[in-house]
Amino acid sequence: AQSVSQHNHHVILSEAASLELGCNYSYGGTVNLFWYVQYPGQHLQLLLKYFSGDPLVKGIKGFEAEFIKSKFSFNLRKPSVQWSDTAEYFCAVKKKSSGDKLTFGTGTRLAVRP
């Protein structure tokens, strides 16, 4: 069965610290990869996505992610976090041969201290 792992369940950082959230998936084949963010009281929003091409993708609000096919990973990064980045972050994977369903990780709750 498909699975998506986010190993960091809770992360606490101070403002200006660097962020890296891990995401690993457990199957081969062609995949599309996504990071979604859920700010407190708001709905899931797309941060960035990877379909093909340059494995380093840039998203909104200074976030980026790197697809490493050999490691089945799609880690999210930001060089300097802000208090407003406090949110829950979800990695999601779509396997091309499995239609359009997204398989999500369990999420990482990020708290940024001012």
Added chain:
Amino acid sequence: DAGVTQSPTHLIKTRGQQVTLRCSPKSGHDTVSWYQQALGQGPQFIFQYYEEEERQRGNFPDRFSGHQFPNYSSELNVNALLLGDSALYLCASSFLSGGTDTQYFGPGTRLTVL
């Protein structure tokens, strides 16, 4: 540009009852997917509707059914509610005809089963 909308926002039901949740897709989108997000978990795919037919289904029992209307809006129906059905139900829309794989999420309906 109207995003994905869902109604109602919150709902409280008792075991054994039936519930209907509604979703209007983002303007220009033709496909609706439904997800269940239990507390502390990532969203889990229920099913997807396109051209008024169920196109793909996740591992959910037949108590979960849906419908898509000619205007692309959709309903999720759950029969014989169980306590375990308490969750946030998310609707996501995409533009399958346009080859857009990105799903955009609504704010969700919080269902509580007592």
